[in-house]
Amino acid sequence: MLFTATYAVYAVAGTLYLVFFTSQNKKVRATARKILLGAGILHTITIIARYIAAGHTPLTTHHDTVSFFAWAVTWAFLSFRWRYQIKNFGTFVSLVILALMTVALCSSRVINELPPALQSLWLPIHASIAIAANGFLALGFCGGIMYLLQDRELKKKRFGLFYHRLPSLESLDQLSQHCLTIGFPLLTLGIMTGSLWAKQAWGAYWQWDPKETWSLITWLVYAGLLHQRFAIGWRGRRTAIMSIIGFAAVLFTLWGVNFLLSGAHSYVR
Amino acid sequence: MSVEQIFILGVNHKTAPVAVREKLAFPDVEVPLAMLGEVPGCDEFCFLSTCNRVEVIFTSSSPEKSVRHIRSFLFAASDLSEEQAIEYTYLHQGTEAINHLFRVAASLDSMVVGEPQILGQLKNAYREAAERNCTGVILNRLIHKAFSAAKRVRSETNIGSSAVSISYAAVQLAKKIFGDLKNKKVLLAGAGEMAELAAEHLVAQGCTEVIVANRTLENAVKLAKRFKGKAVSLAELHDQLELVDIMVSSTGAPDLILRKGDVQPLMRPRRNRPLFFIDIAVPRDLDPQLNDIDNVYLYDVDDLSQVVEMNKSGRANEATKAERIILDEALKFLGWIGNMALAPTITDLRQKADEIRRTEMAKTLANLDLSAKEIKAIDKLTSSIINKMLHNPILHLKEDCHQDSKQLKLDMVRRFFALDAQN
Numbered sequence: 001m002l003f004t005a006t007y008a009v010y011a012v013a014g015t016l017y018l019v020f021f022t023s024q025n026k027k028v029r030a031t032a033r034k035i036l037l038g039a040g041i042l043h044t045i046t047i048i049a050r051y052i053a054a055g056h057t058p059l060t061t062h063h064d065t066v067s068f069f070a071w072a073v074t075w076a077f078l079s080f081r082w083r084y085q086i087k088n089f090g091t092f093v094s095l096v097i098l099a100l101m102t103v104a105l106c107s108s109r110v111i112n113e114l115p116p117a118l119q120s121l122w123l124p125i126h127a128s129i130a131i132a133a134n135g136f137l138a139l140g141f142c143g144g145i146m147y148l149l150q151d152r153e154l155k156k157k158r159f160g161l162f163y164h165r166l167p168s169l170e171s172l173d174q175l176s177q178h179c180l181t182i183g184f185p186l187l188t189l190g191i192m193t194g195s196l197w198a199k200q201a202w203g204a205y206w207q208w209d210p211k212e213t214w215s216l217i218t219w220l221v222y223a224g225l226l227h228q229r230f231a232i233g234w235r236g237r238r239t240a241i242m243s244i245i246g247f248a249a250v251l252f253t254l255w256g257v258n259f260l261l262s263g264a265h266s267y268v269r
Numbered sequence: 270m271s272v273e274q275i276f277i278l279g280v281n282h283k284t285a286p287v288a289v290r291e292k293l294a295f296p297d298v299e300v301p302l303a304m305l306g307e308v309p310g311c312d313e314f315c316f317l318s319t320c321n322r323v324e325v326i327f328t329s330s331s332p333e334k335s336v337r338h339i340r341s342f343l344f345a346a347s348d349l350s351e352e353q354a355i356e357y358t359y360l361h362q363g364t365e366a367i368n369h370l371f372r373v374a375a376s377l378d379s380m381v382v383g384e385p386q387i388l389g390q391l392k393n394a395y396r397e398a399a400e401r402n403c404t405g406v407i408l409n410r411l412i413h414k415a416f417s418a419a420k421r422v423r424s425e426t427n428i429g430s431s432a433v434s435i436s437y438a439a440v441q442l443a444k445k446i447f448g449d450l451k452n453k454k455v456l457l458a459g460a461g462e463m464a465e466l467a468a469e470h471l472v473a474q475g476c477t478e479v480i481v482a483n484r485t486l487e488n489a490v491k492l493a494k495r496f497k498g499k500a501v502s503l504a505e506l507h508d509q510l511e512l513v514d515i516m517v518s519s520t521g522a523p524d525l526i527l528r529k530g531d532v533q534p535l536m537r538p539r540r541n542r543p544l545f546f547i548d549i550a551v552p553r554d555l556d557p558q559l560n561d562i563d564n565v566y567l568y569d570v571d572d573l574s575q576v577v578e579m580n581k582s583g584r585a586n587e588a589t590k591a592e593r594i595i596l597d598e599a600l601k602f603l604g605w606i607g608n609m610a611l612a613p614t615i616t617d618l619r620q621k622a623d624e625i626r627r628t629e630m631a632k633t634l635a636n637l638d639l640s641a642k643e644i645k646a647i648d649k650l651t652s653s654i655i656n657k658m659l660h661n662p663i664l665h666l667k668e669d670c671h672q673d674s675k676q677l678k679l680d681m682v683r684r685f686f687a688l689d690a691q692n
Contacts, residue, residue: 154445155560157572159579163445169543170448233540236564 002046003067003109007101009039010070014094021091021165029090033081036094040074047071054111059127060118062258063107068128069254070100072135076182080139086175087167092142122197130190130215134250136183137222141247143176144240151237173235176243180229184222191215210257218249272606275411276332277366278339278358279317279324282380285357287462292347293323298397301325304342306403310335313405315398315412317373319390321380326370328407336360367411367602371595374415375422377588383428388419406609406676411602418598425594426587435463436470438576439547439568443471443515446543446566451475456513458506459520460488463549465495467517472496480513482506484520510544511535517547518554529558532565547573605689609679615663617688622655 016032019025047068050058058064077093080086150166153159166172194215195205206212225242228234234242280293295301301316308314310331317324323343329335344354361369372378376387395412398404404412422428440450447453453476457464460483468479479498482505483489489500501509503526510516510532520526532544541564548555548569560567568576608617630651634644666678683689 150445154442154566157568157575159576168445168448170446232537233542235541236543238563 002042002049003105006039006042006046007105009035009042010094010098010101013039014098017091017094021088024165032090032094036074036090037078040071040078043067043071043074050111054114056114056119057124057127058111059123059131060114061108061110061112063104063109065127065131065254066100066104066107068131069134069138070097070104072132073097073100073138074135076132076135076139076179080178086143086146086171088165089142089146089167089175092146093139096138096142118201120197120200122193122200126190126193126197129186129193133183133186133190134254136179136186137243137247137250140176140179140183140243143172143179144243144247147172147176147240148237148244151240169236173239176239177229180222180226180243184226187219187222191219211253214249214253214257218246218253221246221249272363272367272603274328274330274332275326275363275366275407276329276336277324277326277361277369278336278343279322280343280358281322281324281378283378284359289347289349289357290321290323292349293343294318295323298394301342302398302401302403305339308335308338308342311339313408314403315395315408317391317394319387322373322378324373326366326408326412328405332362364599364603367599368595370411370415371418371599374419375591375595376419376428377422377591377595382588385423388416388423391415406680407606410605410680414598414602418595421594421598422591426590428587428591435549435570435573435577436467438573438580439467439517440470440474441580442566442568442573442576443545444474446545447514449475452477453515454478454480454513456506456509456516457481457492458503458516458518458526458554459483459550460492461519464517464519465492467547467549468496471515471517476515478513480509482509507531507535511538513544514542515545515547517549519548519550520554521550522554523552525556526554527559528556529562532559533562536562536564549573608683608689609676611666611679614666614679614682614688618659618663618682618686621686621688622659626651626655 013032013036016028016035020028020032047058047064050064050067054060059068073093074097077090077097080089146162146166147169149162150169150172153163154169194212198207198212199205221242225234225239225246228242229239280290282290285293295316295318298316298318301318302314305311305314305316305325305327308327310329312328312330314325314327317326325339325343327335327339340354340358341351343358344351347354349357369378374388374391376383376385379387391412395404399409443450443453450471453471455468455471455476455478457468457479460481468476472479479493479496480501481489481493481496481498482501482503483492484503486500486502489502493500503520506526510527518526527546536544543564543566546555546559546565546567548567551570553569555567555569557567557569559565608614630647634647639647662682666682670678
């Protein structure tokens with residue numbers, strides 16, 4: 001019930017952001033921001049309620065994981081808003097949040113018994129760090145998409161929907177760099193804590209199950225991107241594409257692995 | 270005083286090329302205002318001089334003489350003949366002059382339509398003239414009306430954010446690429462007027478360094494001096510490209526001066542920092558394929574015109590709205606000046622008094638039960654009170670005196686009795 005309410009508030013915020021995107025009416029944006037903040041707070045309450053209902057950190061079902069992912073994106077975005085503003089960023093981010101929330105809405109909310117292997121303090125630490133990393137990487141993904149859209153209009157010299165509405169290439173490039181410099185360390189930390197937990201639960205730091213392998217692939221994509229950026233000076237279109245590929249790897253690690261491949265993580269459904 | 274005695278004589282970017290305008294540059298207003306004071310027939314005047322225009326706003330009772338004098342004064346420093354001077358100047362009279370002044374104040378006549386500096390420049394020009402008693406009742410009112418028209422245009426339309434020139438379009442694009450233009454470096458290839466204009470805009474937006482590359486180094490040095498930059502020869506172009514962010518090319522070269530193969534290898538040492546090429550040369554200087562390189566953006570004149578068109582179409586409604594405001598304000602001024610004569614002022618004065626008398630009578634009579642005879646007596650009484658009251662002011666107005674003090678008297682009476690209250 002609480003979740004459905006949260007979803008509805010997100011939907012309102014997302015719609016308002018879309019209205020703002022087409023009309024560019026600043027009053028609409030101000031309202032959309034407040035509603036998104038409200039949704040973020042309501043979502044926090046929902047997660048706490050889930051925690052109480054489950055008796056442990058609610059990150060073991062697919063519904064909870066994706067819901068927490070959306071929560072992380074929301075708060076990553078809201079925390080960014082404190083520091084600086086990116087024109088129309090909210091529209092893109094709220095669409096991603098809404099998409100994640102829709103997935104969460106459609107998946108089963110039954111709380112299953114926690115297998116003994118997962119009953120550890122590492123659960124909240126590992127899972128929340130990993131998903132928080134995903135939150136920032138999702139913002140980087142939005143930045144990448146916006147960069148490509150703006151770059152395309154500037155190169156083709158056809159000024160359509162996005163030219164006036166999106167900020168400068170420079171600020172979009174900076175945005176993805178910021179997201180990456182926060183998201184990547186978190187991702188690294190997430191993998192490390194996962195490894196420690198694996199040692200405790202299964203006796204080995206690393207056993208090449210698909211989830212681990214794909215996390216590593218994701219990590220390598222982002223590591224490569226950061227390396228190219230700082231060592232060679234990659235920027236602009238190429239880094240934007242890389243951050244989109246990286247995020248695709250994040251999503252595959254989250255879903256593709258669960259549904260297409262099976263492994264030690266597969267009871268997280 | 271008739272509207273037809275108001276004139277504007279001037280030169281602007283539309284009527285005269287830079288080469289002519291720069292010869293009319295006046296360093297201060299002291300001398301021009303003193304000189305204009307000597308012009309026969311010229312009663313009130315104001316002198317406006319900016320980089321894109323020189324205008325004299327004046328009223329005159331013998332216009333032909335005044336116009337000739339003012340024109341020869343404006344062109345005194347140039348070597349142009351009178352015919353040429355006439356060709357480069359415009360003369361607006363009456364309603365046209367009023368419209369022109371309002372459009373100038375509202376920045377509708379500017380090179381970059383909507384740029385805000387012009388209003389400040391006009392205010393300064395007016396202050397200088399008013400301090401030296403060069404303006405009188407008519408111009409005081411006219412120029413103040415121009416200010417309020419400009420303010421209305423600014424607050425009621427979006428014209429201020431409009432961008433309707435090639436240089437502005439270039440700046441706008443540069444901002445979409447670099448965000449902030451602070452500390453960006455500009456390279457000018459070719460020392461033409463267009464390049465200079467574009468550089469002026471870019472520097473105004475924060476670009477710090479200007480490097481000029483030209484075939485003849487002498488011209489490069491001259492232009493570089495203007496922007497406190499440095500001059501290089503065209504042969505050094507490639508080395509410079511590693512350092513700059515924006516390049517404006519306008520050389521007269523018959524072939525391309527820069528090809529894709531020249532720029533591609535530069536991107537690595539540049540660490541892929543974006544490069545923005547603006548090619549305003551015809552025939553083109555820059556290889557169109559430059560645009561295919563990552564982080565390189567190339568715009569030629571046609572591309573920029575397209576941006577200009579887009580800006581224009583977005584603002585078409587705003588311009589129409591602005592013109593309507595100008596027209597509205599001009600009509601108000603015309604209404605005022607039409608009344609700034611003896612007969613209308615006396616009529617207005619009588620009407621105003623009579624209106625007050627009637628309203629007050631109606632109020633009083635509504636509460637009293639009087640006979641027709643008594644009402645008639647009161648009517649007569651009040652009428653004679655106002656007639657006696659107004660007798661002396663009207664005599665004073667009718668008294669013969671010099672044209673200037675006549676205007677002052679009319680103005681004073683109109684203000685005193687608030688006859689223009691609706692304006």
